[in-house]
Amino acid sequence: MSALTKKYLIIGPSWVGDMVMAQSLFIDLKQRQPECQIDVLAPAWTAALMDRMPEVTELIAGNFNHGKLSLGERIKLAKSLRSKGYSNAILLPNSLKSALVPVVAKIPTRTGYIGEQRWGFLNDIRRLDKQALPMTVQRFVALGLEKGAAVRLVDSIPAPQLVVDPSSAQAVLDHNQLSIEKTGVVKKVLVLCPGAEFGPSKQWPVTHYAEVGNHYLSKGWQVWLLGSDKDRLVCQELDALCGHNTEVLAGKTSLSEAVDLISFASLVVANDSGLMHIAAALQKPLVAVYGSTDPGHTPPLSDNHAIARLALDCSPCFKRECPLQHLDCLRQLKPINVLTLAEGL
Numbered sequence: 570m571s572a573l574t575k576k577y578l579i580i581g582p583s584w585v586g587d588m589v590m591a592q593s594l595f596i597d598l599k600q601r602q603p604e605c606q607i608d609v610l611a612p613a614w615t616a617a618l619m620d621r622m623p624e625v626t627e628l629i630a631g632n633f634n635h636g637k638l639s640l641g642e643r644i645k646l647a648k649s650l651r652s653k654g655y656s657n658a659i660l661l662p663n664s665l666k667s668a669l670v671p672v673v674a675k676i677p678t679r680t681g682y683i684g685e686q687r688w689g690f691l692n693d694i695r696r697l698d699k700q701a702l703p704m705t706v707q708r709f710v711a712l713g714l715e716k717g718a719a720v721r722l723v724d725s726i727p728a729p730q731l732v733v734d735p736s737s738a739q740a741v742l743d744h745n746q747l748s749i750e751k752t753g754v755v756k757k758v759l760v761l762c763p764g765a766e767f768g769p770s771k772q773w774p775v776t777h778y779a780e781v782g783n784h785y786l787s788k789g790w791q792v793w794l795l796g797s798d799k800d801r802l803v804c805q806e807l808d809a810l811c812g813h814n815t816e817v818l819a820g821k822t823s824l825s826e827a828v829d830l831i832s833f834a835s836l837v838v839a840n841d842s843g844l845m846h847i848a849a850a851l852q853k854p855l856v857a858v859y860g861s862t863d864p865g866h867t868p869p870l871s872d873n874h875a876i877a878r879l880a881l882d883c884s885p886c887f888k889r890e891c892p893l894q895h896l897d898c899l900r901q902l903k904p905i906n907v908l909t910l911a912e913g914l
Contacts, residue, residue: 574604575602576605577605577608577657578608578609578650578657578658578659578670578676579659579661580659580661580662580681581661582611583612584843585618586842586845586867587661587705588611588615590709591661591709592618592731593706593709593729594710596727599624606626607624608626608653609628610629610646610670611628611630612631613628614824616630616825617827617828618731618824621732640669643673646670650670651674651675655674656676657678658678658679660679660681663685664684665684665687665690668681679693680712681695681712682695682696682708683695703865704726704866704867705867706726706867726870728870728872729849729850729870730850731828733828733851737829741822741830742829744826745818747793747816747830756789756791757836758834759782759834759835759836759838760792760794760795760831760834760837760853761792761793761795761837761838762800763775763796763804763840764797764799766842769890769891771841772803772860773840773860773899774900775810777899777903777907780904781908786811786814786815792815792816793818793830794808795827795831795844796818796820797820800820801819803819804817805817827847828851831844831847831851832851834851835854836853836856837853837855839855839856840860841858841864845869846867846869846870848869849869849870849874850870852873854873854874856874856876856877856910856911856914857875858902859876859885860878860884860885861884861889861891861898862885864876864878873914877902877906877907877910879897879902881897881898883897
């Protein structure tokens, strides 16, 4: 690696969806600087994503307690990084604590948006124009550009492209006693993701999901229910509403396994969630359901998706729970709307 080749340390986000969108930054950097090296400082669980992003050389696991400064741990990690010779740090979170490692690691160029009074920690300070860059992915990619170059982002954002190893994916199928063949016939797979880490205001009603599931079961499809351990109960309820004819995989599979399983999907229906962004990054046919959040801010980044949204006057509110206590933005979004969108993909 020549002295002119940049070596980046990217301070990554802590949400699944945001980390998927961060791949657009990595791809853009590699397209413009093919010889650059990209390492990512992020929680260890992100290995499930980093391992599927060929642009990333190394994941540096920073398992700091969520919401805590963890000053001693950050300083210790930063000192250990000094010998790696990073030329640039790009900070995707806007927090003060995310800036501690790059400055203690003595990385020469530290780029990020103004946030939490980080003036003394950043030396390539960007002011975020939310109107010019309404999408999270645009804001990420803009940090990899020279100042003032973000105007070109409108039509040139590279989409995330997670890469799945077929043999590993088959091993995950076998481990979970799943098959896309039944009695010698390849059966299509509908993946439903009824959970959302953010909160109830992102969750389409389970009864609505059940109508979609039963529709495709009647067509001979398999239906797999994915999510974290927190989504196990809603997935069990959904399974009951589908006559216990689905595969409840929530809480039984790791994030890495979930990525591989989604790669077998013929169709995915998901709330605005991390799994939704994963499905988009795998280029799966996708219906993304939006309630309290805005698809103009965090849309699926793929060519084969449809947005299911009512756009009521009270949405997007960006609240974890409906402040009006009716959740009409999701309850009034009927299954037939989603089924119609799915058939159009």
